[in-house]
Amino acid sequence: MPEYPVVPGRPCAVASTLELVGDRWALLIAREIMFGNRRFSQIARNTGAPRDRLAARLKSLVANGILERHEYQATRFEYHLTEAGKELFPLLISFLAWGDRWAVEEPPMIVEHHGHQVQATTVCSVCGETIDGRGLHWTPNTPGWSMAGPEA
Incomplete structure (x- = not known):
């Protein structure tokens, strides 16, 4: 390991x-x-x-x-x-989608899934909603840390 x-x-x-x-x-x-x-x-x-x-x-x-x-x-x-x-595959697909939109003029590669072009998105596997940053709650899980940083 x-x-x-x-x-x-x-x-x-x-x-x-x-x-x-x-x-x-x-x-x-x-x-x-x-x-x-x-x-x-x-x-x-x-x-x-x-x-x-x-x-x-x-x-x-x-x-x-x-x-x-x-x-x-x-x-x-x-x-x-x-x-x-x-399990890096979804990460690479997300990088590809971001790059197609923000890093190149024309996508150098087209990715298709069952005959349609892939549109990458992150979806909550519990409720099925798209995760876009809204509705998230962050909870630090390391002793001595808060969202603002290390606790005094």
Whole structure:
């Protein structure tokens, strides 16, 4: 079982997540593996990552339980997403939707689901309502912390 990252500042799952997969290469690696590109050379070509940085990032993603390494030839490996890695899919779809709207002039990729273009949204699995920031209540769950920050 990987150790969870310790991050400075407010105890927060967002900060811990970013510590694990918050750099450019981690999410692009996950994207490529989701596309079926599992070999180092394919990942390097399609992400543009420097080979030394890619090797280090793959190693850390394996160590953190996000990827698994499978040998397909002597000393040659493919990378596969673990359950934790597969659960990055909604995050990547959300990044894609945000990027299509705010980061590019024309979407470089179209994602379809059963013949219609995907429209990413976050929905509460209990009540079915779209989560858009309204109606949320935040409760700190770490001793010594309030919404304003550390308690004196």
